[in-house]
Amino acid sequence: MDRFGRLGHSFYSQPTLIVAELLLGKQLVKVERDGSTLSGLITEVESYIGTEDLACHARNGRTERNQAMFGKAGKAYVYFTYGIHWMFNIVTESEGMPSAVLVRGVTPIDGISTMRQRRQSNDKDLSNGPAKFTQAFGIDLRWNNTNLCDPKSDLYINDLDQKTPMFVKSPRIGIDRTPEPWLSKPWNFKVIG
Numbered sequence: 001m002d003r004f005g006r007l008g009h010s011f012y013s014q015p016t017l018i019v020a021e022l023l024l025g026k027q028l029v030k031v032e033r034d035g036s037t038l039s040g041l042i043t044e045v046e047s048y049i050g051t052e053d054l055a056c057h058a059r060n061g062r063t064e065r066n067q068a069m070f071g072k073a074g075k076a077y078v079y080f081t082y083g084i085h086w087m088f089n090i091v092t093e094s095e096g097m098p099s100a101v102l103v104r105g106v107t108p109i110d111g112i113s114t115m116r117q118r119r120q121s122n123d124k125d126l127s128n129g130p131a132k133f134t135q136a137f138g139i140d141l142r143w144n145n146t147n148l149c150d151p152k153s154d155l156y157i158n159d160l161d162q163k164t165p166m167f168v169k170s171p172r173i174g175i176d177r178t179p180e181p182w183l184s185k186p187w188n189f190k191v192i193g
Helices: 016-023 112-119 130-137
Strands: 027-031 037-049 076-081 085-091 099-110 155-158 167-170 188-191
Touching: 016 037, 016 099, 027 099, 037 130, 085 130, 099 112, 099 130, 099 188, 112 130
Parallel strands: none
Antiparallel strands: 027 037, 027 155, 037 099, 037 188, 076 085, 085 099, 167 188
């Protein structure tokens, strides 16, 4: 962590399941080009761990699309899915061990009017899903490989020095074609309430 509470490499270098749990309740921050700030509390995440995890993008090794996953912990892995949605992940563990945490939901705090304009949606649905969140925050491929730990980065996560909120674990979402045991791994973490 830096003096502003920005999470550092040592936080993200921990095992992916630990990082996923600890990210709940942390503040995701994005500074816009005009200097305004968007922020929100992370409320739902999922873990994807290594080449053995058949739901993970790294299951077939390194590709142009997933190369950020093989990099240093604390970098962003952003990819396009279904031809319409951007997904935002945070690389975890050690370099060369392709693992990441997908951010699936964020409760908005700052910049809500900007999020409303981008989403054309009511407040309840502004960022309560992985594609809704990236659209609300304006996160796309330009943010892939961003070092969230760099003090100069306009995208980062703050530790608010609060206890991890109560959460539930369940199987990951949207991986229906993944074989067992990977399909049922309880690697989705969601804040209660």
